[in-house]
Amino acid sequence: MSSKATGPIVGVGDSGPSRRAVLKGFGAGAAGIAAAPLLAACTGGSKPSSGNSGSASKSVTVGSGSSDAVPKRAYQAVLDAFKAKSGDTVKVNTVPHNDFQNNINSYLNGSPDDAFTWFAGYRARYYATKGLVAPIDDVWEKIGGNFSDALAKASTGDDGKKYFVPNYNYPWGFFYRKSLWNSKGYQVPATFDALKSLCAQMQKDGLTPIAFADKDGWPAMGTFDYINMRTNGYQFHVDLCAHKESWDQQKVKDVFDNWKALLPYQDKAALGATWQEAATTLARKKSGMYLLGSFVTQQFTDKTVLDDIDFFPFPSMAVEGTDAIEAPIDGLMLSKKGGSNQAAKDLLAYLGTGAGQDVYASIDTSNLQTAKDADTSKFTPLNKKCADAIAHAKYISQFFDRDALPTMANNVMLPALQGFLKDGSIDTKQLEAQAKTLYQA
Template sequence: MDTRSRSSFSPSRPLPPIDRRTVLKTLGLGAVGLAGVPLLSACTGGAGPAGGSSKSLTFGSSASDDVPKRAYQAVVDAFQKKESATVTVNTVSHNDFQNKINSYLEGSPDDAFTWFAGYRMQYYAGKGLLAPIDDVWQQIGSNFSDALKKASTGPDGKMYFVPNYNYPWGFFYRKSFWSEKGYAVPTTFDELKTLAAKMKGDGIIPIGFADKDGWPAMGTFDYINMRLNGYQFHVDLCAHKESWNQPKVQAVFDTWKALLPYQDPGALGQTWQDAAQFLGQKKTGMYLLGSFVTQQFTDKTILDDIDFFPFPAIAVEGQDAIEAPIDGLLLSKKGGQNQTAKDFLQFMGTPEAQNTYYSIDSSNIATAKGADTSKFTPLNKKCADAIANAKHISQFFDRDALPAMANNVMIPALQSFIKDGTVDIKNLESQAASLYAAQ
C-alpha cells in the first residue's frame, strides 16, 4: 500500500502495520476490547473554525505522514469554508488506526473516517458497523467509473465508500542513476534477475525492501502470483475459493526465492519510509512499492528523477494486472445520522475536493471524473495511464482477503520466508480453512 497504505491494514496509503498499508491485528468480533478506542480519539490533527457551528462532524484520519496529513487538512479547510461547518480532525498513526479498527468501530468512532475500498470495506459493512450512503452517491455517482462504483458497494448492494484516490504499485527507480550505470528496464522476470545480478556486481543493493510492518511484502506475493497464475486466481485465493496447499501457490514462493539474494538483507528491520530514503540516496537500484513512495522525496531534484516500470511478465497474462488500491472515506454507523458528515463525503467525491487534495499530495491519482490533470508530472501521467490501461486491477492482498488471514497468517509467513526462504503451504491452508469457516 497501500499511505497504504501512504500506504499501512499496515496501505494509500494508504490506509497499514506499514506506515501506510498495514494489516489489522484485530479481526475481531469482540476478540479485542475497547482499549484501542482512547488511542484513536486522543490525537487531534486539526481544529474547526473558532466560535463553533451548528453544522459539525468528527473526522478520524489515518493519514499520519506529513504529506497526506496536510492534504486532508486542506480538504477539511475547504469544506469548512464552503459549508460554514466545523470539522474536528482526529489523526492517529496509520498502523495504530488499522490495527485498532475493529474496537474503534464497535466503540465510539468518529462520524467519518479514512479507509479502503473492496473487501476491507465490505467486511465491516457486512457487520453493520458502517452507514450506507446511497443518497450521497445519487449526487456524486456520475463522477466515478463503474469499476470504482463496484469497489464502493457493500455486500448488501448498498453504497458505503467514497473514493478519493488510487495509486499503482511498481518498481520505482532513479532515471539518472540507471542512465549512469547503463541499466535497462526489464520486461520479463529473467531480465529482472539478470539486471539484479548486474546491480549486485556493481556493489549496489538491487531491490530495496522493507517489511518491518508486515504488509509491504504482500505486494511482491500478489504480483508474482498474478504473473504466474493470473488475476482471477489471486481473487479466488484471497476468497479461499482456491486452496493454499497446491503447486500453483508453491510456485509463487519458489519463483520469489530467486529474488531473495537481491533484496535488501535488512528488510525486516526497515519501514517503507526507510527503504524510500535508500532509493533516493542511490543505495538501492529499485524498489517495489506504491506510488506513494514519492511522498518521501522532498528534494524536487530527486522527485523529478523518479520513474517506474510495471512488474515484469512471468507466464500468463503478461503485465495485464496491476495493483492499484483505492483509498477514500466511510461513515461510521453513528456518522450516518449526521447530515454534515454525509455532506463531507459528498464533497470528497467532487473534482473540487480531489483537486484540493492533489495540490498537496501529488503522489496519488484522483478518482473523480473532471479532476484537473493539467498539472500532472510525467510520472503522474505514467501512473494514471498504467491504471487506465490495465485489464485487471487488484486491491492488494490485505484488502482483498479476510483481515485475519492477511494479518495473522500472511504477515508472519511472509516475514519468515524473507528471513530463511521457507514456507509451509500446508499450514497456510490449514489456518485459512479455519479462519474462513469461522467468519
C-alpha cells in the same frame, strides 16, 4: 547493504509512522486476538441530527489514520476547503496510522467520529456487513457520475448499497532514479528473466538491486500479490485470497519458487527496516529500484530527487503479461452514527468531486485522483505514467490485506512471509490448514 537510515538525508522525508499496516483484531470472534483498546484520540463526533434537513447538524468530526506528514496536511486542506465552502464546523482527530488500523474494530464499536478514513473493497464491505458503517446511496446519487464502474463496484457492500467514497488510488510497481539508470545503461525489463538479469548486473555494480523493507509486515504482501498474479493470473489470485483455491497446491509453491529467485537481490536487512528507511537508499542511489506503491514519492522532498523518479509495472512472467495491476483505493466512510449527520454526508459528497480531490492532490502529489472531473493538467510525467498504467490494466487488485480475510493476512501470511524472507522456506500445508479454520469461522 542495510536499508537502515544512518543519518539525516537532504531531500528525503522523515520516517514517522508506517504508511500502511495490516489490520489486527479485525472482526469479532477471531481466535487468539485480544480486544484492542479504543482509539484515544477519536472520542466521538457531533450530535446526530433528527434526520430532517432543517435540523441537520452543522458540525462534523473526522477520524483519520493519515498521520504521515504529507497526507495529514492534504486531508487538513480538504477539510479547511469544505469548511470555507459550507460554513460547517469540521474537527479532525488524527491517530498514528498503525494504531488507527489496529484498533478500528473497537473504534467503530465504541464512540467513533462521524466520518473516517478507510479503504475500498473487502475492508469496506466487512464493516457494512457488521452494521457498523452507514450506507450513503443518497451521496452517490449526487456523485456517482464522477466514478468509473470499477470504482463504484469497489465502493459497494454485499447488500448492493454504497458505503465508501474514493479519494485516490495509487499503483504498485518498481520505482527507480532515471539518472542512475542512464549512467549505468540499465533498461526497463519486460520479462521476469530480464528482471533477474538486471538485478545480477546491479549487484555487480555494487548496488542493492531491490530496496526492500518488511519490519511492519505488510510490504512483502505486495511482492506476493504480483508474483502470484504474474505466475497464475488475476482470477486465481483473488480466488486464493477468498480461499476459493487451496493454499496447498503446486500453483502456490510455484509463486514462492519464483520469489526465491529474487531473494538474493533484495535488501538483506529488510526485516529490520521500515518502508521509509528503504526509500532513503533509493534517494541516495544505494539501491537500484524499489517495489512499492507510488506513495513512496512522499519521502522525496527534494524536487531534484522527485523529478528523477520513474516507474514501471512488475514485468510479465507466465500468464496475462502485465494486465493486472495492484492499485489500492483510499477514501472516506461514515460510521453508523455519522449516517444521521447531514454535514458528514455533505463532506463525503465534496470529496467525491474533482474540486475536493484537487485540493488533496495539490499537497499529496504521490496519489491519483479518482473523480472523472478532477484536474489532471498538473500531472507530472510520473503521475501520467502511473495513471496510464492503471487505465490500461485489465484487472485491478487492492492489496493482499484488503483482498483477503484480514485475520488471514495478519495472523497467518504476515509471519509466514517474514519467515520466508528469513530462510526461504514456506509450509503451504500449514497455510491451508490455518486458512480453512479462519474462513470457515
